[in-house]
Amino acid sequence: MNTYIFSTNLQCTNCRSKVQPLLDKNDKVSDWQLDLKHPDRLLTVKSPSATPEEISKIIARAGFQAQLQEKVQ
Amino acid sequence: MSRTNHKKQIFPVSGMSCAACASSVESVLEQTEGVHKAEVNFADHSVQVEYDTTDEELRAALQAVGYDLITEGEDPFEQQKEEKQAAYVALQLKTLGAALLTLPVFILGMFFMSWEPGRWISLLLSVPVVFYFGRQFFIQAAKQARRAQANMDSLVALSTGIAFIFSAFNTIYPEFWTSRGFQPHVYYEAATVIITFILAGRLLEERAKSQTTSALKKLMGLQAETLTLITDSGDEQVPIDRVQVGDDIRVKPGEKIPVDGRVTEGQSYIDESMISGEPEPVKKGSGDTVFAGTINQTGSFEFRAEKVGRATLLSQIIARVKAAQGSKAPVQKLVDKIAGIFVPTVILISIITFVVWMSVGGEAAFSRALMTAISVLVVACPCALGLATPTAIMVGIGKGAENQILIQDAQSLQTARNIDTLILDKTGTITEGRPTVSQIVWAKSTDANHLLAVLMAMEARSEHPLAQAILRYCSEKGITPAALSSFDSLTGEGITAETEVGNRFWVGKKALMEQKELQLPTDLSEKAKSWQAKARTVVYFGHDNQVIAVLAIADRIKEHSTRAIAQLQHMGIEIIMLTGDQEDTARAVSQEVGITTFRAGLMPDEKAEEVMRWQQNGRKVAMVGDGINDSEALARADLSIAMGHGSDIAMDVADITLVTSDLRHIPKALKLSQLTVRGIYQNLFWAFIYNLIGIPIAAGLLYPFTGFLLDPMLAAGAMALSSVSVVLNSLRLKNIQLK
Numbered sequence: 001m002n003t004y005i006f007s008t009n010l011q012c013t014n015c016r017s018k019v020q021p022l023l024d025k026n027d028k029v030s031d032w033q034l035d036l037k038h039p040d041r042l043l044t045v046k047s048p049s050a051t052p053e054e055i056s057k058i059i060a061r062a063g064f065q066a067q068l069q070e071k072v073q
Numbered sequence: 074m075s076r077t078n079h080k081k082q083i084f085p086v087s088g089m090s091c092a093a094c095a096s097s098v099e100s101v102l103e104q105t106e107g108v109h110k111a112e113v114n115f116a117d118h119s120v121q122v123e124y125d126t127t128d129e130e131l132r133a134a135l136q137a138v139g140y141d142l143i144t145e146g147e148d149p150f151e152q153q154k155e156e157k158q159a160a161y162v163a164l165q166l167k168t169l170g171a172a173l174l175t176l177p178v179f180i181l182g183m184f185f186m187s188w189e190p191g192r193w194i195s196l197l198l199s200v201p202v203v204f205y206f207g208r209q210f211f212i213q214a215a216k217q218a219r220r221a222q223a224n225m226d227s228l229v230a231l232s233t234g235i236a237f238i239f240s241a242f243n244t245i246y247p248e249f250w251t252s253r254g255f256q257p258h259v260y261y262e263a264a265t266v267i268i269t270f271i272l273a274g275r276l277l278e279e280r281a282k283s284q285t286t287s288a289l290k291k292l293m294g295l296q297a298e299t300l301t302l303i304t305d306s307g308d309e310q311v312p313i314d315r316v317q318v319g320d321d322i323r324v325k326p327g328e329k330i331p332v333d334g335r336v337t338e339g340q341s342y343i344d345e346s347m348i349s350g351e352p353e354p355v356k357k358g359s360g361d362t363v364f365a366g367t368i369n370q371t372g373s374f375e376f377r378a379e380k381v382g383r384a385t386l387l388s389q390i391i392a393r394v395k396a397a398q399g400s401k402a403p404v405q406k407l408v409d410k411i412a413g414i415f416v417p418t419v420i421l422i423s424i425i426t427f428v429v430w431m432s433v434g435g436e437a438a439f440s441r442a443l444m445t446a447i448s449v450l451v452v453a454c455p456c457a458l459g460l461a462t463p464t465a466i467m468v469g470i471g472k473g474a475e476n477q478i479l480i481q482d483a484q485s486l487q488t489a490r491n492i493d494t495l496i497l498d499k500t501g502t503i504t505e506g507r508p509t510v511s512q513i514v515w516a517k518s519t520d521a522n523h524l525l526a527v528l529m530a531m532e533a534r535s536e537h538p539l540a541q542a543i544l545r546y547c548s549e550k551g552i553t554p555a556a557l558s559s560f561d562s563l564t565g566e567g568i569t570a571e572t573e574v575g576n577r578f579w580v581g582k583k584a585l586m587e588q589k590e591l592q593l594p595t596d597l598s599e600k601a602k603s604w605q606a607k608a609r610t611v612v613y614f615g616h617d618n619q620v621i622a623v624l625a626i627a628d629r630i631k632e633h634s635t636r637a638i639a640q641l642q643h644m645g646i647e648i649i650m651l652t653g654d655q656e657d658t659a660r661a662v663s664q665e666v667g668i669t670t671f672r673a674g675l676m677p678d679e680k681a682e683e684v685m686r687w688q689q690n691g692r693k694v695a696m697v698g699d700g701i702n703d704s705e706a707l708a709r710a711d712l713s714i715a716m717g718h719g720s721d722i723a724m725d726v727a728d729i730t731l732v733t734s735d736l737r738h739i740p741k742a743l744k745l746s747q748l749t750v751r752g753i754y755q756n757l758f759w760a761f762i763y764n765l766i767g768i769p770i771a772a773g774l775l776y777p778f779t780g781f782l783l784d785p786m787l788a789a790g791a792m793a794l795s796s797v798s799v800v801l802n803s804l805r806l807k808n809i810q811l812k
Binding site for chain 1: 092093094096098100101138139140
């Protein structure tokens with residue numbers, strides 16, 4: 001299991017609701033969290049198999065950007 | 074692909090709440106195939122897209138991630154209207170051009186027949202009339218011919234075409250006839266006059282049609298364009314297409330309600346006359362429904378949107394009026410039907426004539442055959458047939474206008490005579506349409522004039538809708554309001570005030586009088602009871618410790634309503650009353666005017682359903698109404714009659730408009746319809762009798778017995794005579810008195 005932390009350009013709960021279905025539906029994503037209070041709007045994604053690029057693409061499909069900040073474990 | 078091929082359009086976008094959403098929309102669109110550029114304007118929630126895919130693709134792409142694109146595209150109605158307008162202007166120019174060129178041709182042909190150069194001038198002037206201004210007839214005729222059909226256009230094309238070609242031949246090569254012992258005649262005036270006249274007829278018809286579409290335009294004008302949305306960050310002014318179900322909306326006094334919904338906070342009086350037809354503004358508070366297009370009168374309130382866009386009652390009315398208008402049949406059908414049989418028959422007779430003369434004509438067989446064949450076509454010219462309906466209709470419509478009856482088009486006039494069921498709206502049609510003080514009864518020993526001045530001063534400050542009725546009553550009596558030292562509005566109950574000398578007064582419902590323990594004299598209470606039985610609204614006026622007057626307020630029945638209804642019933646027409654008003658008021662009014670069938674508490678679409686219900690029973694239904702709320706039922710009816718004081722929309726939808734709102738004009742209109750339609754049938758008779766007699770003679774049927782051959786000139790004369798008979802018969806209508 002890998003945990004990736006991305007900085008994103010999502011700003012509000014409405015933005016969150018646009019990416020939510022895409023992340024929830026995706027089999028490769030087992031868990032995710034979005035911290036809108038953080039200045040970098042950190043998105044934490046737990047995934048057993050997905051690469052950071054694949055996750056960035058999912059976010060891009062909703063029209064937003066996500067850049068890998070950190071890989072945990 | 075070159076840049077110029079891209080479509081570039083601005084769409085409203087919904088679902089964006091921050092700048093990030095805006096950039097999200099941009100990049101989603103830019104990822105979509107076929108999109109070259111997308112620029113979001115977050116301030117007005119729109120996006121400008123350069124693309125060469127479809128609007129639906131763009132919309133689907135955004136919907137997939139939870140936004141929405143409003144792709145109304147170009148308003149098809151607007152586009153249609155523009156096209157129609159352009160066609161109308163073109164027709165106007167055509168008619169004018171044809172008329173200008175036809176006039177000299179007509180003068181030359183009628184009065185200077187033997188002047189040789191006149192033929193050449195006529196030839197030159199006729200070419201543009203027949204082949205430019207009249208080209209639509211030839212195009213239509215060709216289309217009809219390809220499907221082996223014939224209509225009025227075929228007749229026009231054939232007769233004018235042959236008259237022209239024959240005349241042109243005779244002008245250029247007269248020796249063909251003179252060498253055979255015939256006089257070569259020309260018929261340019263016949264060709265050009267027919268075309269000019271038929272064009273003018275079409276123009277009149279188009280004008281009538283274009284007026285009906287402006288009704289829709291006005292209905293659409295009721296729709297608010299912007300609204301005040303209540304958001305977390307305060308009030309926001311947004312365009313109407315951004316509102317969604319569940320949004321909270323604030324409405325200030327004087328504003329239109331933008332969408333259908335339910336009041337959540339505050340209260341106000343709302344003018345719903347466009348929906349319900351009732352003139353009194355309706356009080357709305359928490360939990361009450363409000364409708365798009367109605368107008369907020371007094372207070373500010375908040376409501377939650379429940380139906381938006383095409384789902385609102387107003388949008389549905391618009392859609393239904395559209396559908397109903399489109400479902401009406403064109404006027405020309407009957408004549409076209411006749412022409413459909415008439416034209417091929419005439420052509421056939423003409424050919425038979427030609428063939429017969431060729432085979433039995435002897436020495437001059439060809440010239441005789443040609444001459445008789447043309448005579449047949451000329452004598453059968455549709456001029457009188459073309460005149461039969463329009464002249465009668467023109468006179469009939471003119472006659473109506475003299476009698477304050479405005480008739481929309483020929484179809485209306487034709488339909489009116491078949492009406493057997495008349496549906497009347499109550500408010501504004503049978504009644505005056507606004508509340509009026511019908512009676513005041515004072516307690517004994519009161520100074521009515523002084524107290525009226527106090528009452529007037531109080532009502533002047535009241536926001537209650539009935540206050541207007543009392544104010545009008547007072548000012549008609551010449552009363553000037555007294556001075557008050559204090560005034561208070563007791564919401565939902567009434568008003569109270571104190572005069573400068575310290576007298577306290579109350580105005581309101583009975584409940585208020587009981588609550589303040591005012592004594593009610595028995596004569597006043599009896600009176601109030603009798604009014605209530607007649608569904609009058611009773612207002613109590615109290616002073617100190619007793620009720621000093623009771624007022625009856627009602628929507629008064631118009632002076633002539635009862636008589637008009639009796640007249641119509643006498644004509645064998647069943648009368649039905651519909652109203653959005655409550656049952657007991659409806660019963661009281663219907664009893665007073667002598668109507669036995671009525672239905673109360675109806676919504677606009679229920680009125681229309683009622684019309685359809687009678688239609689399904691095989692009735693020919695006329696609907697009489699005055700409000701926007703009636704417009705759907707009006708459009709649905711076989712014949713719609715609007716009141717002159719009513720809304721413009723009702724008048725535009727209506728087939729017939731009564732300028733003075735006097736119901737007695739309805740029997741007159743029906744009578745006029747009967748006379749006009751009878752006139753049309755007589756005209757058709759005159760148009761055909763000449764043909765029936767003329768065609769065999771023109772074909773040379775008399776020749777074997779008397780040696781008589783109808784000269785094409787005489788044939789043209791007979792044709793003219795039939796036209797004259799038709800016109801004279803139509804003009805006869807003018808002198809008939811309508812009772």
